[in-house]
Amino acid sequence: MPKKKKTGGKKKGGKKGLKTVLSTFEYDMPDVAELGVQQVRYVSLTVKMVELVHLNFEWELVPTLVTIASIKDSIRARHGGTVQEVLLYKNLVAPHNLISSDNSATLTEVGIEGVSQGEELPKITLFYDFPPLEVDCPLLNDPPYEVEPRFLEPEIPVGPAVKHQAGKYSTGKGSVLGISLGTPARG
Structure with a gap:
């Protein structure tokens, strides 16, 4: 078995008296707009169904870069996935307030402006509606018939x-x- 080499110990010698002097580091932070990065803006978003009040929900801090598709997906999730076509209205249910059907559009692109985080958030209300589900089932599409009430005689x-x-x-x-x-x- 070979002998082990000695390790450790103090190293003697070295360069004494040689110090490197660094200049102070100066850095000017570029403006975010100069870099082409959009500043994130936020709103407080309330989403209400036109007919049923108990399905309303609110998001406190929503970035305006959120797409219309993600809002529609959350509405579909609240209805258990049974809703196909969702119509969104901004602030009032009227034809001129209908938000475009372009699902890739962001809140900023449809005219909703937010503020920086820390400022008081603007409150935005979106109303939604959807047409009833159409199916090919003859039992569900058959109109109901009227039943005459009759009183049963007790036996x-x-x-x-x-x-x-x-x-x-x-x-x-x-x-x-x-x-x-x-x-x-x-x-």
Whole structure:
């Protein structure tokens, strides 16, 4: 077995008195707009269904770079995926407030301007609606027919007294159509 080499120990010698002097580092931060990067802006977004109030929801801090498709996807998720075509309206349900059907458009591109984080967020309301689901099932597409109400006659024996398993009950006070309401017969 070969002998082990000695390791460790102090190193002697070295360069003494030689110091490197570095100049101070100066750096001017470029403006974000100069770099071509969009500053992220935010809004507080309330999404309301036209008909049902209990399906409304609110997002507190939404970047305006969010696409219309992601908002529509969250609406579809709230309805369990049964909604196909979602119509979005900005601030008021009217034909001139209908947001374009371009799903790749962002909130900024449809005219919703936000503010920087830390400032008071503008409150934006989007209303949504969708057409009913169309299916090819003949049972679901068949119009309902009217049913005439009819009163069923009870199949209860009517007589002076009705005997039950528990014993004899009276038809006096507290009985309906010969059925006692729980008052045992006396006697």
